[in-house]
Amino acid sequence: MLAELMQTQRQLTQALVESRELRSKLGRRSHQMSVLQHVSEILAATGKEGQVASVVLDVLVQEFHCKRGGVWVLEHRGSTYQPMELVGMPAGASANLTLPAPNPFLDHPLVLHQPQWLDPLHLPAALRPLAAGQDLQIYYVPFEHQLLLLGFAVLAMPSGHQWPEEDQDSLSLLQRQTAVSLYNAWLFKDLSQQRDALQRQALELERVNAQIKEADQLKSEFLALTSHELRTPLTGILGFTKLVIDGLYEDEDEMRHMLQDSYASGQHLLSLLNDILDLAKIESGRMEVKVEPFSLGVLIEEVKPIAEAYPRNETVSLLWPELGADFPEVMVDPGRLKQVLLNLLSNALKFTKDGTVSTKVERGVGAVTISVVDTGIGVSPEGQKRLFQKFAQAEGGHAREFGGTGLGLVICKHLMELMGGSISLYSEGQGFGSTLSIVVKIA
Numbered sequence: 072m073l074a075e076l077m078q079t080q081r082q083l084t085q086a087l088v089e090s091r092e093l094r095s096k097l098g099r100r101s102h103q104m105s106v107l108q109h110v111s112e113i114l115a116a117t118g119k120e121g122q123v124a125s126v127v128l129d130v131l132v133q134e135f136h137c138k139r140g141g142v143w144v145l146e147h148r149g150s151t152y153q154p155m156e157l158v159g160m161p162a163g164a165s166a167n168l169t170l171p172a173p174n175p176f177l178d179h180p181l182v183l184h185q186p187q188w189l190d191p192l193h194l195p196a197a198l199r200p201l202a203a204g205q206d207l208q209i210y211y212v213p214f215e216h217q218l219l220l221l222g223f224a225v226l227a228m229p230s231g232h233q234w235p236e237e238d239q240d241s242l243s244l245l246q247r248q249t250a251v252s253l254y255n256a257w258l259f260k261d262l263s264q265q266r267d268a269l270q271r272q273a274l275e276l277e278r279v280n281a282q283i284k285e286a287d288q289l290k291s292e293f294l295a296l297t298s299h300e301l302r303t304p305l306t307g308i309l310g311f312t313k314l315v316i317d318g319l320y321e322d323e324d325e326m327r328h329m330l331q332d333s334y335a336s337g338q339h340l341l342s343l344l345n346d347i348l349d350l351a352k353i354e355s356g357r358m359e360v361k362v363e364p365f366s367l368g369v370l371i372e373e374v375k376p377i378a379e380a381y382p383r384n385e386t387v388s389l390l391w392p393e394l395g396a397d398f399p400e401v402m403v404d405p406g407r408l409k410q411v412l413l414n415l416l417s418n419a420l421k422f423t424k425d426g427t428v429s430t431k432v433e434r435g436v437g438a439v440t441i442s443v444v445d446t447g448i449g450v451s452p453e454g455q456k457r458l459f460q461k462f463a464q465a466e467g468g469h470a471r472e473f474g475g476t477g478l479g480l481v482i483c484k485h486l487m488e489l490m491g492g493s494i495s496l497y498s499e500g501q502g503f504g505s506t507l508s509i510v511v512k513i514a
Contacts, residue, residue, distance in 0.1 A: 110245070114252040120144045120260075123252045124155035124222070130245060131212075131224060132158055135238060139201050139227035141165075144253060145172055145220065147260055152222065159227070160200070168197045173220060176211075184215040186242065189225075198225060206230045212242065216250040221257065301343055307336035346478045353485045360404040360489045364514035367401050367432065367439065368394040374412050383420040383428075390429040398432075400514040401439050403490050408511070411483045411494075415443040415507045418479060423447030426504075434513075442508040450498040450505050458496055459484045483509075 113126050124142035131137050139159030143152040152175050154168040170176075174183060179193040189209040191202055202209050205227075212224040234242070311333035320326040352358040371391065379389060412430075419428040426446030433440045450458065459480055480494075487494045487509055498505035 111248050114248055117252070117256075120222075120253060120256045121155050123249060123256060127224065127245065127249050128156045128158055131226060135226070135228075135242070137226040137228060138205065138207060140225055141168070141201075142222060142224045143168075143170060143175070144222040145257075147257070149173075155222075164200070170195060170197060175223070181211065183220050184213050184218070186210070186212045186246070201225060201227045208232065212246060214246055214250040214253055216254040219254075221250055221253040301340065304336035304340040304343075308333050308340070311336070346482060349482045350478050353482065358485065358489065360407050360486065362402050362404055362490055364400040365403055365405045365408075366398075367441075368396075368398060370403075370405055370409055370412070371430065371432075374409060374416070377413060378416045378420075381417055381420050384424055386425045387420065387423050388427045389416075389420075390427055392430055392432045394432060399434070399439075401511045402514045403492075403511050404486075407486045407490065408509075411486055411509060412441070412443075414479045414483050415509075419443050419445035419447060419505075419507070423504075435510075438510050438512050440508050440510050442506050444504070444506045446504040449501045449503040450496065451501050455496055455498060459494075480507075487511075 110126060110130055114123060117123060117126075124144055128140065128142050131140060137158070141154050141157040141160065144155045145151075146153050149172055151172050152170040154165040157165055157168075176183075176189070176193070176195060178195070179189060181187055181189070187210070189198075189211050191199075191209065194202070194209060198209065201207070206229065207227040208230050210226045210228050210232075212226065213220055214222045214224070311329040314320065315326055315329055315333075320329060349358065371394065375391060383389075416428065416430070423445045424447065427444075428446075429442075429444045431442045431444060433442070484494050490511065492509055492511045494507065494509045496505060496507050
Protein backbone atom coordinates (compact mmCIF):
# COMPACT_ATOMS: atom_id res chain seq x y z
CA MET A 72 0.00 0.00 0.00
CA LEU A 73 2.90 2.30 0.81
CA ALA A 74 4.49 1.59 -2.57
CA GLU A 75 1.21 2.27 -4.34
CA LEU A 76 0.81 5.49 -2.40
CA MET A 77 4.32 6.66 -3.38
CA GLN A 78 3.64 5.75 -7.03
CA THR A 79 0.40 7.71 -6.96
CA GLN A 80 2.24 10.66 -5.38
CA ARG A 81 4.86 10.65 -8.15
CA GLN A 82 2.19 10.48 -10.83
CA LEU A 83 0.33 13.35 -9.19
CA THR A 84 3.50 15.44 -8.99
CA GLN A 85 4.30 14.74 -12.63
CA ALA A 86 0.75 15.64 -13.63
CA LEU A 87 1.02 18.91 -11.70
CA VAL A 88 4.31 19.75 -13.46
CA GLU A 89 2.83 18.91 -16.84
CA SER A 90 -0.23 20.94 -15.98
CA ARG A 91 1.91 23.96 -15.04
CA GLU A 92 3.91 23.60 -18.28
CA LEU A 93 0.71 23.30 -20.29
CA ARG A 94 -0.80 26.34 -18.56
CA SER A 95 2.44 28.24 -19.26
CA LYS A 96 2.36 27.24 -22.94
CA LEU A 97 -1.33 28.06 -23.17
CA GLY A 98 -0.70 31.40 -21.48
CA ARG A 99 2.14 32.23 -23.89
CA ARG A 100 0.11 31.03 -26.86
CA SER A 101 -2.84 33.15 -25.72
CA HIS A 102 -0.55 36.16 -25.28
CA GLN A 103 1.01 35.64 -28.68
CA MET A 104 -2.40 35.26 -30.32
CA SER A 105 -3.50 38.50 -28.65
CA VAL A 106 -0.34 40.25 -29.89
CA LEU A 107 -0.79 38.87 -33.40
CA GLN A 108 -4.43 39.95 -33.42
CA HIS A 109 -3.36 43.46 -32.45
CA VAL A 110 -0.58 43.43 -35.04
CA SER A 111 -3.00 42.18 -37.69
CA GLU A 112 -5.30 45.14 -37.01
CA ILE A 113 -2.40 47.57 -37.26
CA LEU A 114 -1.06 46.02 -40.46
CA ALA A 115 -4.50 46.04 -42.04
CA ALA A 116 -4.77 49.78 -41.40
CA THR A 117 -1.45 50.79 -42.98
CA GLY A 118 -0.44 50.93 -46.63
CA LYS A 119 3.19 51.92 -46.13
CA GLU A 120 6.10 49.49 -46.20
CA GLY A 121 8.08 51.42 -43.58
CA GLN A 122 5.26 51.20 -41.05
CA VAL A 123 4.83 47.47 -41.73
CA ALA A 124 8.56 46.88 -41.16
CA SER A 125 8.56 48.91 -37.94
CA VAL A 126 5.59 47.04 -36.42
CA VAL A 127 6.97 43.61 -37.37
CA LEU A 128 10.45 44.29 -35.99
CA ASP A 129 8.97 45.53 -32.68
CA VAL A 130 7.09 42.24 -32.32
CA LEU A 131 10.19 40.16 -33.16
CA VAL A 132 12.30 42.03 -30.60
CA GLN A 133 9.76 42.01 -27.78
CA GLU A 134 8.20 38.56 -28.22
CA PHE A 135 11.19 36.53 -29.39
CA HIS A 136 13.98 38.43 -27.56
CA CYS A 137 15.97 39.33 -30.67
CA LYS A 138 19.26 41.10 -29.79
CA ARG A 139 19.93 42.66 -33.18
CA GLY A 140 18.15 42.54 -36.46
CA GLY A 141 16.37 44.26 -39.24
CA VAL A 142 13.63 44.06 -41.84
CA TRP A 143 14.39 44.35 -45.55
CA VAL A 144 11.73 45.16 -48.17
CA LEU A 145 11.82 44.66 -51.94
CA GLU A 146 12.38 48.01 -53.61
CA HIS A 147 9.50 48.93 -55.92
CA ARG A 148 11.47 48.46 -59.14
CA GLY A 149 12.38 44.96 -57.92
CA SER A 150 16.16 45.28 -58.22
CA THR A 151 17.24 45.40 -54.54
CA TYR A 152 16.12 44.78 -50.96
CA GLN A 153 16.33 47.93 -48.85
CA PRO A 154 16.69 47.89 -45.04
CA MET A 155 13.54 49.60 -43.77
CA GLU A 156 14.03 49.12 -40.01
CA LEU A 157 17.03 48.09 -37.85
CA VAL A 158 17.57 47.41 -34.14
CA GLY A 159 20.83 47.11 -32.20
CA MET A 160 22.82 48.64 -35.07
CA PRO A 161 24.75 51.94 -35.08
CA ALA A 162 23.19 55.00 -36.68
CA GLY A 163 23.80 55.19 -40.42
CA ALA A 164 24.40 51.44 -40.75
CA SER A 165 21.54 51.08 -43.25
CA ALA A 166 23.56 52.91 -45.93
CA ASN A 167 25.69 49.77 -46.49
CA LEU A 168 23.01 47.11 -46.01
CA THR A 169 21.31 47.08 -49.44
CA LEU A 170 21.05 43.52 -50.78
CA PRO A 171 20.43 42.31 -54.36
CA ALA A 172 17.12 40.92 -55.65
CA PRO A 173 15.65 38.42 -56.28
CA ASN A 174 18.28 36.43 -54.27
CA PRO A 175 19.81 38.50 -51.46
CA PHE A 176 22.17 35.64 -50.44
CA LEU A 177 23.92 34.68 -53.65
CA ASP A 178 26.66 32.65 -51.92
CA HIS A 179 24.41 30.95 -49.38
CA PRO A 180 22.80 27.54 -50.07
CA LEU A 181 19.28 28.15 -48.76
CA VAL A 182 15.65 27.98 -49.82
CA LEU A 183 14.55 31.60 -49.94
CA HIS A 184 10.95 30.91 -48.90
CA GLN A 185 11.77 28.93 -45.73
CA PRO A 186 12.86 30.30 -42.33
CA GLN A 187 16.25 28.89 -41.24
CA TRP A 188 19.56 29.55 -39.52
CA LEU A 189 22.16 31.19 -41.74
CA ASP A 190 25.66 29.79 -41.95
CA PRO A 191 28.02 32.53 -40.67
CA LEU A 192 30.64 31.44 -43.22
CA HIS A 193 28.30 32.30 -46.10
CA LEU A 194 26.83 35.52 -44.74
CA PRO A 195 26.97 38.55 -47.05
CA ALA A 196 29.55 41.05 -45.85
CA ALA A 197 26.77 43.57 -45.19
CA LEU A 198 25.17 41.27 -42.56
CA ARG A 199 28.27 40.17 -40.65
CA PRO A 200 28.11 43.11 -38.18
CA LEU A 201 24.80 41.68 -36.91
CA ALA A 202 26.61 38.67 -35.38
CA ALA A 203 29.85 40.43 -34.44
CA GLY A 204 31.10 40.80 -30.87
CA GLN A 205 28.72 38.32 -29.17
CA ASP A 206 27.86 34.64 -29.26
CA LEU A 207 25.01 35.08 -31.70
CA GLN A 208 23.41 33.17 -34.56
CA ILE A 209 21.58 34.69 -37.52
CA TYR A 210 18.02 33.52 -38.21
CA TYR A 211 16.32 34.25 -41.53
CA VAL A 212 12.54 34.89 -41.69
CA PRO A 213 11.18 35.32 -45.24
CA PHE A 214 7.97 37.21 -46.14
CA GLU A 215 6.73 35.44 -49.26
CA HIS A 216 3.46 35.94 -51.11
CA GLN A 217 2.49 34.14 -54.31
CA LEU A 218 6.08 32.87 -54.73
CA LEU A 219 7.41 36.45 -54.60
CA LEU A 220 9.90 37.26 -51.85
CA LEU A 221 8.59 40.69 -50.84
CA GLY A 222 10.99 41.06 -47.93
CA PHE A 223 12.59 39.29 -44.99
CA ALA A 224 13.76 39.71 -41.42
CA VAL A 225 17.25 38.83 -40.21
CA LEU A 226 17.44 38.20 -36.45
CA ALA A 227 20.58 37.85 -34.29
CA MET A 228 19.62 35.27 -31.62
CA PRO A 229 21.76 33.71 -28.83
CA SER A 230 23.70 30.64 -29.97
CA GLY A 231 21.88 27.42 -29.24
CA HIS A 232 18.50 29.11 -29.22
CA GLN A 233 15.63 26.67 -29.81
CA TRP A 234 12.31 27.68 -31.22
CA PRO A 235 9.42 26.18 -29.19
CA GLU A 236 6.51 24.86 -31.17
CA GLU A 237 4.21 27.69 -30.09
CA ASP A 238 6.86 30.27 -31.12
CA GLN A 239 7.22 28.62 -34.52
CA ASP A 240 3.45 28.70 -35.02
CA SER A 241 3.26 32.38 -34.01
CA LEU A 242 6.22 33.23 -36.21
CA SER A 243 4.56 31.46 -39.15
CA LEU A 244 1.36 33.48 -38.65
CA LEU A 245 3.39 36.71 -38.41
CA GLN A 246 5.17 35.81 -41.66
CA ARG A 247 1.91 35.39 -43.53
CA GLN A 248 0.40 38.59 -42.13
CA THR A 249 3.52 40.56 -42.96
CA ALA A 250 3.77 39.14 -46.49
CA VAL A 251 0.15 40.05 -47.24
CA SER A 252 0.62 43.53 -45.78
CA LEU A 253 3.77 44.12 -47.86
CA TYR A 254 1.96 42.89 -50.95
CA ASN A 255 -0.94 45.25 -50.23
CA ALA A 256 1.54 48.11 -49.68
CA TRP A 257 3.18 47.21 -53.00
CA LEU A 258 -0.20 47.28 -54.76
CA PHE A 259 -1.16 50.51 -53.00
CA LYS A 260 2.06 52.19 -54.10
CA ASP A 261 1.62 50.89 -57.64
CA LEU A 262 -1.97 52.11 -57.76
CA SER A 263 -0.93 55.46 -56.28
CA GLN A 264 1.73 55.85 -58.95
CA GLN A 265 -0.76 54.89 -61.66
CA ARG A 266 -3.26 57.37 -60.22
CA ASP A 267 -0.64 60.12 -60.15
CA ALA A 268 0.38 59.24 -63.71
CA LEU A 269 -3.25 59.38 -64.84
CA GLN A 270 -3.73 62.72 -63.11
CA ARG A 271 -0.64 64.09 -64.84
CA GLN A 272 -1.87 62.74 -68.17
CA ALA A 273 -5.32 64.25 -67.55
CA LEU A 274 -3.76 67.63 -66.78
CA GLU A 275 -1.56 67.33 -69.85
CA LEU A 276 -4.58 66.44 -71.98
CA GLU A 277 -6.46 69.43 -70.61
CA ARG A 278 -3.50 71.65 -71.43
CA VAL A 279 -3.21 70.17 -74.93
CA ASN A 280 -6.96 70.53 -75.50
CA ALA A 281 -6.75 74.16 -74.42
CA GLN A 282 -3.86 74.69 -76.83
CA ILE A 283 -5.79 72.95 -79.62
CA LYS A 284 -8.82 75.14 -78.99
CA GLU A 285 -6.65 78.24 -78.94
CA ALA A 286 -4.84 77.14 -82.11
CA ASP A 287 -8.16 76.42 -83.79
CA GLN A 288 -9.45 79.85 -82.82
CA LEU A 289 -6.23 81.49 -83.99
CA LYS A 290 -6.36 79.56 -87.25
CA SER A 291 -9.93 80.73 -87.85
CA GLU A 292 -8.88 84.30 -87.17
CA PHE A 293 -5.86 83.78 -89.43
CA LEU A 294 -7.98 82.51 -92.31
CA ALA A 295 -10.39 85.42 -91.99
CA LEU A 296 -7.53 87.91 -91.74
CA THR A 297 -5.54 86.32 -94.56
CA SER A 298 -8.56 86.33 -96.83
CA HIS A 299 -8.87 90.03 -96.20
CA GLU A 300 -5.11 90.62 -96.60
CA LEU A 301 -4.99 88.72 -99.91
CA ARG A 302 -8.15 90.29 -101.25
CA THR A 303 -6.99 93.87 -100.61
CA PRO A 304 -3.87 93.91 -102.87
CA LEU A 305 -5.59 91.69 -105.43
CA THR A 306 -8.49 94.16 -105.62
CA GLY A 307 -5.98 96.99 -106.06
CA ILE A 308 -4.16 95.16 -108.87
CA LEU A 309 -7.39 94.38 -110.71
CA GLY A 310 -8.77 97.88 -110.16
CA PHE A 311 -5.70 99.79 -111.37
CA THR A 312 -5.21 97.41 -114.32
CA LYS A 313 -8.84 97.85 -115.37
CA LEU A 314 -8.50 101.64 -115.24
CA VAL A 315 -5.42 101.51 -117.48
CA ILE A 316 -7.07 99.08 -119.92
CA ASP A 317 -10.15 101.29 -120.16
CA GLY A 318 -7.98 104.38 -120.65
CA LEU A 319 -9.47 106.13 -117.62
CA TYR A 320 -6.45 108.35 -116.95
CA GLU A 321 -5.66 111.90 -117.93
CA ASP A 322 -2.03 111.56 -118.95
CA GLU A 323 0.92 109.20 -118.93
CA ASP A 324 2.02 110.33 -115.45
CA GLU A 325 -1.30 109.28 -113.98
CA MET A 326 -1.12 105.97 -115.86
CA ARG A 327 2.42 105.38 -114.55
CA HIS A 328 1.22 106.15 -111.04
CA MET A 329 -1.61 103.58 -111.40
CA LEU A 330 0.83 100.96 -112.66
CA GLN A 331 3.21 101.67 -109.79
CA ASP A 332 0.37 101.22 -107.29
CA SER A 333 -0.59 97.99 -109.02
CA TYR A 334 3.03 96.78 -108.87
CA ALA A 335 3.27 97.64 -105.16
CA SER A 336 0.04 95.70 -104.51
CA GLY A 337 1.49 92.74 -106.41
CA GLN A 338 4.67 92.87 -104.33
CA HIS A 339 2.61 92.89 -101.14
CA LEU A 340 0.52 89.98 -102.36
CA LEU A 341 3.69 88.04 -103.25
CA SER A 342 5.09 88.69 -99.77
CA LEU A 343 1.94 87.29 -98.13
CA LEU A 344 2.01 84.19 -100.34
CA ASN A 345 5.73 83.67 -99.64
CA ASP A 346 5.04 83.72 -95.88
CA ILE A 347 2.36 81.04 -96.25
CA LEU A 348 4.61 78.90 -98.50
CA ASP A 349 7.57 79.28 -96.12
CA LEU A 350 5.44 78.13 -93.20
CA ALA A 351 4.28 75.10 -95.21
CA LYS A 352 7.92 74.22 -95.95
CA ILE A 353 8.89 74.58 -92.29
CA GLU A 354 6.04 72.39 -91.06
CA SER A 355 6.82 69.70 -93.66
CA GLY A 356 10.55 69.80 -92.85
CA ARG A 357 11.48 70.86 -96.40
CA MET A 358 12.88 74.27 -95.51
CA GLU A 359 16.61 74.27 -96.29
CA VAL A 360 19.34 76.78 -95.51
CA LYS A 361 22.92 76.97 -96.77
CA VAL A 362 25.13 78.35 -94.02
CA GLU A 363 28.39 79.96 -95.13
CA PRO A 364 30.74 82.78 -94.07
CA PHE A 365 29.36 86.14 -95.20
CA SER A 366 30.10 89.82 -94.58
CA LEU A 367 27.53 91.39 -92.32
CA GLY A 368 28.44 94.84 -93.67
CA VAL A 369 27.63 93.77 -97.24
CA LEU A 370 24.33 92.25 -96.12
CA ILE A 371 23.26 95.42 -94.30
CA GLU A 372 24.12 97.52 -97.35
CA GLU A 373 21.82 95.25 -99.40
CA VAL A 374 19.05 95.62 -96.84
CA LYS A 375 19.25 99.45 -96.61
CA PRO A 376 17.63 100.49 -99.92
CA ILE A 377 14.82 97.96 -99.57
CA ALA A 378 14.01 99.02 -96.00
CA GLU A 379 14.24 102.72 -96.93
CA ALA A 380 11.57 102.11 -99.57
CA TYR A 381 9.13 100.59 -97.06
CA PRO A 382 6.11 102.80 -96.27
CA ARG A 383 6.46 104.72 -93.00
CA ASN A 384 5.37 107.95 -91.34
CA GLU A 385 7.39 111.01 -92.27
CA THR A 386 8.31 111.48 -88.58
CA VAL A 387 10.02 108.06 -88.39
CA SER A 388 13.78 107.91 -89.06
CA LEU A 389 15.81 104.83 -90.00
CA LEU A 390 19.24 104.59 -88.33
CA TRP A 391 21.99 102.23 -89.46
CA PRO A 392 25.22 100.96 -87.85
CA GLU A 393 28.71 101.73 -89.09
CA LEU A 394 30.76 98.53 -89.45
CA GLY A 395 34.50 98.71 -89.93
CA ALA A 396 36.37 96.78 -92.59
CA ASP A 397 37.82 94.48 -89.92
CA PHE A 398 34.40 93.38 -88.66
CA PRO A 399 34.34 89.54 -88.80
CA GLU A 400 32.18 87.51 -91.15
CA VAL A 401 29.26 85.53 -89.75
CA MET A 402 28.01 82.00 -90.47
CA VAL A 403 24.59 82.47 -92.09
CA ASP A 404 22.50 81.81 -95.15
CA PRO A 405 22.72 85.35 -96.62
CA GLY A 406 19.34 85.21 -98.35
CA ARG A 407 17.54 83.91 -95.28
CA LEU A 408 19.22 86.37 -92.87
CA LYS A 409 18.28 89.16 -95.25
CA GLN A 410 14.70 87.90 -95.17
CA VAL A 411 14.72 87.91 -91.36
CA LEU A 412 16.18 91.42 -91.10
CA LEU A 413 13.71 92.84 -93.62
CA ASN A 414 10.84 91.24 -91.73
CA LEU A 415 11.98 92.77 -88.43
CA LEU A 416 12.46 96.20 -90.03
CA SER A 417 9.09 96.01 -91.78
CA ASN A 418 7.37 95.17 -88.49
CA ALA A 419 9.20 97.96 -86.64
CA LEU A 420 8.26 100.55 -89.26
CA LYS A 421 4.67 99.33 -89.33
CA PHE A 422 4.21 99.64 -85.55
CA THR A 423 6.16 102.91 -85.11
CA LYS A 424 4.18 106.12 -85.68
CA ASP A 425 6.85 108.51 -84.48
CA GLY A 426 10.54 108.39 -83.51
CA THR A 427 13.21 106.04 -84.80
CA VAL A 428 13.86 102.51 -85.97
CA SER A 429 17.52 101.67 -85.33
CA THR A 430 19.56 98.69 -86.46
CA LYS A 431 22.41 97.98 -84.02
CA VAL A 432 25.24 95.45 -84.20
CA GLU A 433 27.20 94.24 -81.17
CA ARG A 434 30.09 91.79 -81.24
CA GLY A 435 30.25 89.24 -78.45
CA VAL A 436 32.29 86.13 -77.65
CA GLY A 437 31.97 83.92 -80.71
CA ALA A 438 28.74 85.57 -81.82
CA VAL A 439 27.24 88.80 -83.15
CA THR A 440 23.94 90.30 -81.94
CA ILE A 441 21.89 92.30 -84.46
CA SER A 442 19.09 94.32 -82.86
CA VAL A 443 16.21 96.26 -84.39
CA VAL A 444 15.14 98.86 -81.82
CA ASP A 445 12.00 100.95 -82.32
CA THR A 446 10.13 103.61 -80.39
CA GLY A 447 6.76 102.20 -81.41
CA ILE A 448 3.74 100.83 -79.59
CA GLY A 449 5.65 98.18 -77.62
CA VAL A 450 4.42 94.77 -76.52
CA SER A 451 2.63 93.84 -73.29
CA PRO A 452 3.94 90.94 -71.15
CA GLU A 453 0.97 88.80 -72.22
CA GLY A 454 1.62 89.62 -75.87
CA GLN A 455 5.29 88.66 -75.55
CA LYS A 456 4.32 85.12 -74.48
CA ARG A 457 2.40 84.47 -77.71
CA LEU A 458 4.49 86.53 -80.11
CA PHE A 459 6.31 83.57 -81.70
CA GLN A 460 3.21 81.35 -82.00
CA LYS A 461 1.64 80.52 -85.34
CA PHE A 462 -1.26 82.70 -86.46
CA ALA A 463 -0.83 84.94 -83.39
CA GLN A 464 -0.07 88.64 -83.16
CA ALA A 465 1.15 90.29 -79.97
CA GLU A 466 -2.06 92.25 -79.54
CA GLY A 467 -5.09 90.79 -81.29
CA GLY A 468 -6.70 94.17 -82.01
CA HIS A 469 -3.65 95.32 -83.98
CA ALA A 470 -4.32 92.81 -86.75
CA ARG A 471 -7.10 94.93 -88.22
CA GLU A 472 -5.34 98.23 -87.61
CA PHE A 473 -1.88 97.33 -88.93
CA GLY A 474 -2.56 94.22 -91.07
CA GLY A 475 -0.35 91.16 -91.37
CA THR A 476 -0.84 87.42 -91.09
CA GLY A 477 0.99 86.81 -87.83
CA LEU A 478 3.43 84.42 -89.53
CA GLY A 479 6.48 86.64 -89.98
CA LEU A 480 8.11 86.19 -86.57
CA VAL A 481 7.30 82.48 -86.50
CA ILE A 482 9.15 82.05 -89.80
CA CYS A 483 12.04 84.20 -88.53
CA LYS A 484 12.34 82.04 -85.43
CA HIS A 485 12.54 78.82 -87.48
CA LEU A 486 15.02 80.33 -89.93
CA MET A 487 17.32 81.50 -87.12
CA GLU A 488 17.21 78.06 -85.50
CA LEU A 489 18.04 76.41 -88.85
CA MET A 490 21.07 78.72 -89.13
CA GLY A 491 22.21 77.87 -85.60
CA GLY A 492 21.18 81.25 -84.21
CA SER A 493 18.36 82.60 -82.07
CA ILE A 494 15.83 85.42 -81.89
CA SER A 495 14.32 87.16 -78.87
CA LEU A 496 12.18 90.16 -77.99
CA TYR A 497 12.38 92.67 -75.15
CA SER A 498 9.81 95.35 -74.36
CA GLU A 499 8.98 97.19 -71.16
CA GLY A 500 5.34 97.15 -72.20
CA GLN A 501 2.86 98.97 -74.39
CA GLY A 502 3.98 102.44 -75.33
CA PHE A 503 7.65 101.82 -74.56
CA GLY A 504 8.88 100.47 -77.90
CA SER A 505 10.48 97.08 -78.44
CA THR A 506 13.80 95.46 -79.29
CA LEU A 507 14.05 92.35 -81.45
CA SER A 508 17.49 90.74 -81.36
CA ILE A 509 18.98 87.96 -83.45
CA VAL A 510 22.21 86.19 -82.58
CA VAL A 511 24.47 84.61 -85.24
CA LYS A 512 27.81 82.82 -84.92
CA ILE A 513 31.09 84.40 -86.00
CA ALA A 514 32.76 82.53 -88.89
